[in-house]
Amino acid sequence: MNYEVSTLPKKNFYEKVYAVVMQIPEGKVATYGQIAMLCGSPKAARAVGYALHVNPSPGIIPCHRIVNREGGLAKSFAFGGIDRQKELLEKEGVKVDIDTVDLKVFLWDSSNFILE
DNA sequence: ACCATGACTCCAT
DNA sequence: CATGGAGCCATGG
Numbered sequence: 001m002n003y004e005v006s007t008l009p010k011k012n013f014y015e016k017v018y019a020v021v022m023q024i025p026e027g028k029v030a031t032y033g034q035i036a037m038l039c040g041s042p043k044a045a046r047a048v049g050y051a052l053h054v055n056p057s058p059g060i061i062p063c064h065r066i067v068n069r070e071g072g073l074a075k076s077f078a079f080g081g082i083d084r085q086k087e088l089l090e091k092e093g094v095k096v097d098i099d100t101v102d103l104k105v106f107l108w109d110s111s112n113f114i115l116e
Numbered sequence: 117a118c119c120a121t122g123a124c125t126c127c128a129t
Numbered sequence: 130c131a132t133g134g135a136g137c138c139a140t141g142g
Contacts, residue, residue, distance in 0.1 A: 013139070032124050036138085047139040049123035054140080066123075074123040 017051040024065045027093040028108040064088040071101035
């Protein structure tokens with residue numbers, strides 16, 4: 001019988017999250033749900049956030065480019081807090097209104113993105 | 117294996 | 130758009 005890819009190892013889930021997050025172009029942001037979808041689980045947004053939380057690797061994983069569905073920054077940012085995330089984003093050209101990003105302009109269009 | 121936690125999201129009010 | 134409740138996924142004790 002055919003063995004489909006539906007049985008993806010969960011532990012690799014984190015790896016997938018990191019892989020996707022690292023592909024986010026500079027000056028753009030992505031939502032947890034978006035990442036989750038690209039990872040194969042459109043409703044694993046929570047797991048995505050958790051993945052980033054347990055993997056504080058600033059410089060390797062641009063977690064500051066991840067925002068919630070409203071474009072709001074994480075309230076419990078792993079390093080430095082929202083202020084840090086906001087600064088990093090504005091530094092890349094992403095305008096942040098106190099704690100919110102305009103997804104209409106800065107949302108990463110991953111429609112054409114394919115995770116290998 | 118079960119319970120509790122968490123950087124989320126959707127739906128109803 | 131604000132608030133509250135329920136759902137979903139993965140992890141750790």
